[in-house]
Amino acid sequence: MNKMGPLQIKDILQTAPENQSVVVKGWVRTKRESKNAIFIALNDGSTINNIQAVAEPGQFSAELLLTVTTGSCLKVTGQLVASQGAGQTVEVKITDIEVYGTADPEQYPLQPKKHSLEFLREIAHLRPRTNTFSAILRIRHALAFAVHQYFNEKGFFYLHTPVITASDAEGAGEMFRVTTLDLNNLPRTEEGAINFKEDFFGREANLTVSGQLEGELGAMALSKIYTFGPTFRAENSNTTRHLAEFWMIEPEMAFFELEDNMDLAEDFVKKVITYALENCKDDLNFLQNRLAEEEKNKPQNERYLPLLEKLAFVVDNPFERLTYTQAIEILLKSKPQKEGKFQFPVTGWGIDLSSEHERYLVEKHFKKPVILTNYPREIKSFYMKLDEDGKTVRAMDVLFPGIGEIIGGSQREEDYEKLLGRVHEVGIDPENVWWYLETRKFGTAPHSGFGLGFERLVQFVTGMGNIRDVIPFPRYPKSAEF
RNA sequence: UCCCGAAUAGCUCAGCCGGUUAGAGCAUCUGACUGUUAAUCAGAGGGUCGCUGGUUCGAGCCCAGCUUCGGGAGCCA
Numbered sequence: 001m002n003k004m005g006p007l008q009i010k011d012i013l014q015t016a017p018e019n020q021s022v023v024v025k026g027w028v029r030t031k032r033e034s035k036n037a038i039f040i041a042l043n044d045g046s047t048i049n050n051i052q053a054v055a056e057p058g059q060f061s062a063e064l065l066l067t068v069t070t071g072s073c074l075k076v077t078g079q080l081v082a083s084q085g086a087g088q089t090v091e092v093k094i095t096d097i098e099v100y101g102t103a104d105p106e107q108y109p110l111q112p113k114k115h116s117l118e119f120l121r122e123i124a125h126l127r128p129r130t131n132t133f134s135a136i137l138r139i140r141h142a143l144a145f146a147v148h149q150y151f152n153e154k155g156f157f158y159l160h161t162p163v164i165t166a167s168d169a170e171g172a173g174e175m176f177r178v179t180t181l182d183l184n185n186l187p188r189t190e191e192g193a194i195n196f197k198e199d200f201f202g203r204e205a206n207l208t209v210s211g212q213l214e215g216e217l218g219a220m221a222l223s224k225i226y227t228f229g230p231t232f233r234a235e236n237s238n239t240t241r242h243l244a245e246f247w248m249i250e251p252e253m254a255f256f257e258l259e260d261n262m263d264l265a266e267d268f269v270k271k272v273i274t275y276a277l278e279n280c281k282d283d284l285n286f287l288q289n290r291l292a293e294e295e296k297n298k299p300q301n302e303r304y305l306p307l308l309e310k311l312a313f314v315v316d317n318p319f320e321r322l323t324y325t326q327a328i329e330i331l332l333k334s335k336p337q338k339e340g341k342f343q344f345p346v347t348g349w350g351i352d353l354s355s356e357h358e359r360y361l362v363e364k365h366f367k368k369p370v371i372l373t374n375y376p377r378e379i380k381s382f383y384m385k386l387d388e389d390g391k392t393v394r395a396m397d398v399l400f401p402g403i404g405e406i407i408g409g410s411q412r413e414e415d416y417e418k419l420l421g422r423v424h425e426v427g428i429d430p431e432n433v434w435w436y437l438e439t440r441k442f443g444t445a446p447h448s449g450f451g452l453g454f455e456r457l458v459q460f461v462t463g464m465g466n467i468r469d470v471i472p473f474p475r476y477p478k479s480a481e482f
Numbered sequence: 483u484c485c486c487g488a489a490u491a492g493c494u495c496a497g498c499c500g501g502u503u504a505g506a507g508c509a510u511c512u513g514a515c516u517g518u519u520a521a522u523c524a525g526a527g528g529g530u531c532g533c534u535g536g537u538u539c540g541a542g543c544c545c546a547g548c549u550u551c552g553g554g555a556g557c558c559a
Contacts, residue, residue, distance in 0.1 A: 032518050039518050052519080070509095070520095085517045106492080111509045112520045115493065118551065173558070210559090235557055236483055248559060343555080355555080408559065453559030466552095467559095478550080 008046035017082045017090045024051055024076045024092055025100075027129060030112050031068055033057070040068060040094075042076065045134050048282050052091040053078065060097060070112055071103030071129070117469055124473055124482045132290060135283035136470055139276055140458045144228070146275035147249055147454075150268060151226045156251060159218040159225040161211030166203050167432050174234035175206035176244075207232035212449060213383075213436050215252040216412060219447055220439045226251040228454070236477050240466040241403055243455060245475035252449035258385075258394040258411040261448035262321065262371055265398055265407050269369075269457070270315045276461050277311055284308055284461075291463050304402075307463045314400075319369040324392065325349065327372055330365060331357055352379045355404055362399045370399045382422040384410040385446075396450070403459050409450020416440035 006023050007015075015022075026044035033039075038057060041050040053076045068074065075098040083091040105111065109123050110130060120127040127133045148158065164178050180200040181187065187195040196204045211227040218225040231248040251264065277284065288307035295304070304310060322330075331337055331346045336356075344354050353372075362370050374392040377384070384393035398407035413419040419440055423430050430437060458470040468474040473482045 030520060032516095032521060034516050034518055034521085037517055039521095041519075050519095054517080083517090085519075087519050105510055109492070111492075113493070113508050114520085119493065122551090231559080233558075237557065238483085239555085239557090240553080242558070246559070403559095405559065451559060456559060 009042065009044045009049070009051045010046035012080065012092075013047065013049055013051055013088075013090060015080060015090070017080045019079045019081055021095075022078060022080045022092060024053065024074075024078075026051070026074065028068055028070055028072045028074060028103075030070060031065075033065075038065065040074070040076070042074065043129075043134075045128070045138075048131055048135050048138075048286050052083065052085075052088050053094050054091055055094040055097070059094070064097060064099070067099050067102045068097065069103055069105045069108070071105075071108040071110055073100040073103075074098065075100060117466065121468060121474075128472065131286060133469075135280075135286050136458070136462050136464065137472065138283050139280045139287075139462055140470060142276050142279050143272055143458060143461060144454070146272040147226075147228060149275070150271050151224075151251065154224070156224040156226045156253075157218070157222045159211075159215060159222070159227055161208070161214040161218075161227045161229065161250075163208055163230065164201075164205055165208045166201065166205050167213070173209050174236075175209055176232050176234045178205040178207060209233055210248070210451065211250050212252065212451065213433070215250050215449060216436070216447065217439060219252040219254045219449065220443070220445065223254045224251070225253075238477060240468075241456060241459070243467055243471065243474055243476055246467075246471070247454035249452045249454055250449060252447065254445050254447045256411070256448040257446055258373065258396060258448060261409055261411060261450060262373070262396055265396070265409060265450050265452075266319050266371070269398070269407070269452075272457070273311055273461060274315050277308070277315070284311075287462055287464075304463075310401075310463070311461065314369060317368055319371050319398065320366040321371045321373065323374040324353075324372055324376065325374065327353070327357075327361060330361065334360060334365070336360060350376050350378065358399050358404055359401075362404075363401050367401075369401070372397045372399065380410070382426045382428065383412050383419065385413045386418060386422075394448075398450075400456075400460055402465075403456050406456045406460065407450050407452045409448065411446065411448040414440055414444045414446050416444065 006025055009024060009026055012022055012024060024042055024044075026042035029041040029043050029050050031038065031040050035057065038055040040053040040055070042053055043050045076092060076094055077096040078092040078094040080090055081093050083089055110126055115130070120130060120133065128137055151158065178200075181194070181198065187198040189195045196202070199205070208231060210231060211229060215225055215227050227248070227250045229247065230245055232245055233242075234244065235242065237244075251268075253260070253264070256264070284307060291307055305313065328346065328349050328351075332348075336342050337346055342356055344356070346357065362368070373394070373396045374387060375395045375397075376391060377386060377393045380393050380395045384395050386393055394411035396407075396409050397405050400406045413422065416437065420430060420437060423433065423437070455467050455470050458464075459467055462470060464470050468476065
């Protein structure tokens with residue numbers, strides 16, 4: 001087999017030292033000079049661990065060594081030897097240094113010290129070079145890989161739903177417009193309205209807010225499909241769990257009823273978390289220690305479980321399943337309700353649960369992930385299958401501690417007349433979704449699906465508090481710099 | 483979008499009741515020391531106090547507006 005590029009630090013660190021010659025390419029994390037040795041810690045992002053390269057004083061010119069600073073990029077040639085010092089088993093005895101790129105320490109913002117997450121967000125082009133963000137990005141990759149692996153093994157097909165759509169039928173949120181019209185010289189109809197017939201698609205177009213409707217079309221032919229792609233919401237949301245551009249995973253399954261849907265959602269989440277636990281040990285350990293440092297400053301009662309324990313707990317315990325109606329009963333009898341601690345007191349059946357209510361159920365009452373089902377029809381989307389009582393729909397929300405709703409899904413309404421009725425009820429023009437309605441006209445079938453916010457999953461697994469820190473280049477109101 | 487808070491050195495922050503020349507830790511640089519582990523010790527450099535306007539003899543500090551950031555809420559994934 002051909003060697004595909006140079007060895008990576010991850011592999012070199014696991015190689016037995018036999019004075020063999022090695023080439024290491026990476027970015028300098030720190031340099032320490034002492035009387036008998038110069039130590040350079042190199043990292044290439046293949047692992048959170050650095051490799052130590054050692055040179056002798058006088059071996060290289062002062063001019064060269066001055067350019068070896070934190071952030072600079074090097075090619076180091078030498079021998080792989082057993083380390084004489086504690087802290088690492090192998091190290092590289094340097095014979096040659098080539099500086100690929102310098103990084104002026106007076107200007108390079110990432111110096112060997114603690115930086116706040118807020119500051120790193122301002123230098124998103126460089127933050128992948130930090131331990132924290134490289135760990136997050138490796139875990140993010142592992143989770144994405146696990147998603148595809150899981151669905152592939154379960155017989156799902158990856159369906160590529162469009163990024164550009166002409167319908168906002170789901171009403172999932174405000175949309176970003178896609179246009180090639182000259183905004184300074186808009187074509188007008190005789191009535192003075194903007195003439196979208198002259199636009200690229202000959203009609204109004206937007207970025208997708210969900211691949212679900214198209215996903216259902218796929219499930220009505222391939223039985224089990226999933227989508228995994230970017231999703232766009234133009235909401236003016238400024239929270240730690242919303243992005244304007246995020247990645248959503250949406251499986252859609254023919255012949256799945258609500259219970260099958262819940263079983264799949266729970267198994268899926270547990271399996272991908274398990275994959276991360278098994279394949280990202282170093283990174284998770286690093287993030288766990290990092291979080292533990294932060295927790296030190298918090299009062300005892302506000303501290304969470306250590307990250308790895310939290311993840312193991314979620315994997316090992318069944319999610320709590322209950323109906324919306326049962327949840328309301330619990331909330332009505334709850335301590336914060338009786339003591340008037342809720343900002344929005346629970347007034348009774350039919351209210352939309354606010355995040356304080358969800359948090360109470362998940363974090364205080366059950367202390368584990370919760371699946372809430374059978375919500376009132378009035379507070380859920382038009383495509384959800386009506387229950388027999390006609391009051392509730394076969395919806396399910398999976399709620400996680402810390403981040404709230406990680407999954408929203410439902411059994412879909414497969415009855416043409418009932419679906420059409422709901423379309424009219426919520427004020428959607430049936431003409432805009434004729435193709436969606438036709439699936440119910442031609443060979444309709446019971447089916448279900450859900451949407452999982454990928455970044456919320458990454459947030460949960462990494463323990464990061466702000467969703468803007470689990471995507472390489474976050475998009476949110478007033479921010480699209482990088 | 484709403485509520486609350488913040489903006490002072492490259493970074494993280496302190497700055498009293500409005501009063502002389504605005505401080506600390508880390509980082510950077512210099513020196514010392516050391517098979518070192520984000521080394522350690524000593525010294526040095528580094529500031530339009532977010533922007534605009536106002537009050538005042540005098541504003542980092544008080545007031546107004548704006549901008550950006552953080553936390554919470556709503557919308558949701």
